[in-house]
Amino acid sequence: MGAKVSPLAPNVFHQPPALPGARLAARACGVRYQGRTDVMLLELAPGSTIAGVLTRSLTASAPVDLCRRHLKGGKARAILVNAGNANAFTGKLGVDAAQRCVKAAAAALKCKTSEIYVASTGVIGEPLNDKKITDNLPALIRELKADAWDDGARAIMTTDTFPKMATRSARIGGTEVTINGIAKGSGMIAPDMATMLAFVVTDAKIPAPILQALLRKGADKSFNCITVDSDTSTSDTLLLAATGQGPKHKKPASAADPILKEFRAALDSLLTDLAVQVVQDGEGAEKLITIDVSGAASANAARRIGLAIANSPLVKTAIAGEDANWGRIVMAVGKSGEKADRDRLSISIGGVEITRNGQRRADYDEAPVADHIKTRDIRIAVDVGVGRGSARVWTCDLTHRYIEINADYRS
């Protein structure tokens, strides 16, 4: 949105390489923004499988409803995405608009409508003028290219200040395959249930049910562990497609198949990479905050405690102000609703243990913590002293810029 790039943006962008069976195109269709691309088409080779994790918001958008239905088939030929309008809370008008997009794409690509996936991001509640998208479909299809991942990532941005992409390779039974992914997201980020918009494609050949199991597990440790502002989008959509057009490899029998070990690790790593990029582009973010919770009753309890800290405006503003006000971490643990032993609670910032056995250490020296809190990469570790559950959660600080961006988003 023309704003200067987030100070947390990665220094180097690894452009995803061409991936057999996937091509992209982006165009400026004027859905809402002017003078920039705002629609992306990601075409997949016939026979591609797909898995997805979608928002559980009760006010989910029309495209989310549509993806949920199409995912039952597990097949995909294209993903069509627009920025600037979420097509959410648009009633029958919105459903019809999404369906017209799907029909037009299916006709143009000569496939079933159930093989077309759509996603929309932007303002909620405004009717979507789908004609602006469908009119551009022939040109989008003409312009499809294998090395246009960057174009795709840019076309789906809203308040994002940099395009988010990642690539990994992994061997399946000795054969090297590739995984590419792009994502968008900057505000309205609290995908406790699913994620923001993110599209991941591999050239491996993996049946849809296995793909789904891998994605669900990977999302739980990545997109489901980030938050910018505790607000869950109506449009969260994470899709993972497998074109099967890469080098031939052994067929996996299940998601737990040992031949997928390296692939699972690469997928999890790529999902975490994309998720952390979303936080690094959190609206107004000046600092990336990584929170490790241990000693919780379960991994889920640890995640919820981590998110209680990560969502606390008082913790986030303290860090924005470079104030090592760790008492607010105590408060956030206390309000999480999860089991914690106040009198065994241990808190570290930047590797310095501040509390032990429910009180500040007698020898606590604030100086190294004050130095750490001035950096861009803040590390918080909390042990709640009741069990063995652990989780890592990412967020960013809460700055004036967040308010500037969001007090004036529509105008």
Add this chain to the structure above:
Amino acid sequence: MGAKVSPLAPNVFHQPPALPGARLAARACGVRYQGRTDVMLLELAPGSTIAGVLTRSLTASAPVDLCRRHLKGGKARAILVNAGNANAFTGKLGVDAAQRCVKAAAAALKCKTSEIYVASTGVIGEPLNDKKITDNLPALIRELKADAWDDGARAIMTTDTFPKMATRSARIGGTEVTINGIAKGSGMIAPDMATMLAFVVTDAKIPAPILQALLRKGADKSFNCITVDSDTSTSDTLLLAATGQGPKHKKPASAADPILKEFRAALDSLLTDLAVQVVQDGEGAEKLITIDVSGAASANAARRIGLAIANSPLVKTAIAGEDANWGRIVMAVGKSGEKADRDRLSISIGGVEITRNGQRRADYDEAPVADHIKTRDIRIAVDVGVGRGSARVWTCDLTHRYIEINADYRS
């Protein structure tokens, strides 16, 4: 501290009148602040009964633990409160400090330690120098006055910009009694479980179990329905004492006794008044937001939907920016986790119905809503179309000033 008074502060303050059986004093004890009063003593006549609602935070402060124990006795002779230090997460040091305060006060007032209640508010995790408080006890007792409610309300302020107080009268079986209350709170306000610091006294004669039932119910509709920033304090304490020193009245048999009808209404009204004053002094608040939720599965579900809207940083920043971005209300309903029918969701702002049957009304005219959103008193009404549960919730907008206050609280 020292900031200009909130633009939402009530125009007129109703000084609570002297109330038989209650006296107050405040002193500058230098617990943390300099040049202002920071300790309050509220003395109650022998035989006073008491009820309380306390934070359910798992990292509750030492004074909260102590109040919880003493409430079992149901008797009170004094409430001793300091500002500037929360005595929370201070381990054994904190427990000892609170107990020394209780012992000193009990000795000076010649009562049981279980009749002394303490509350502390301020920074979390710093050891409390209780000597600064106990050294001032003889002077506090000497200076007790019946008409010092304003002094008491000022002494317990932290980031508050105005003292919060309220008074009501009600008849119990034809006899008029009085209820006075003071409160503090501005940030770390999300008393989903209890409340901030608030102390309410009546001169009626009401047994502790009845008092407790009345208070629990009143708190659920007042303090439990406000939020400034979604952060729940370690110190939330709401106490209601009855001195029994007012004019003689009939003895109530239970909390549901018809002779308490007017008293219940007056108490609920006073609690709501104090709770709304806390929101009106919400850190950085420029606008008071009242949210009415109807059509929910239950009253609790309605309250949770209301709080999801009230806690959404995107809703709060939109209102701060005077942007009628109602799509964010749709989002917040969707993330609440409570039952709602997207396709029957109705949203009004300032009395203007914006949506009907899950989409924007075709005849929606934004002009009157845009005018309303420029006022200080924002009204939102949401019907979620599934049942008959309703609730009213209050919050404030999220402004730059909130970040200024909290990025720099300790320094």
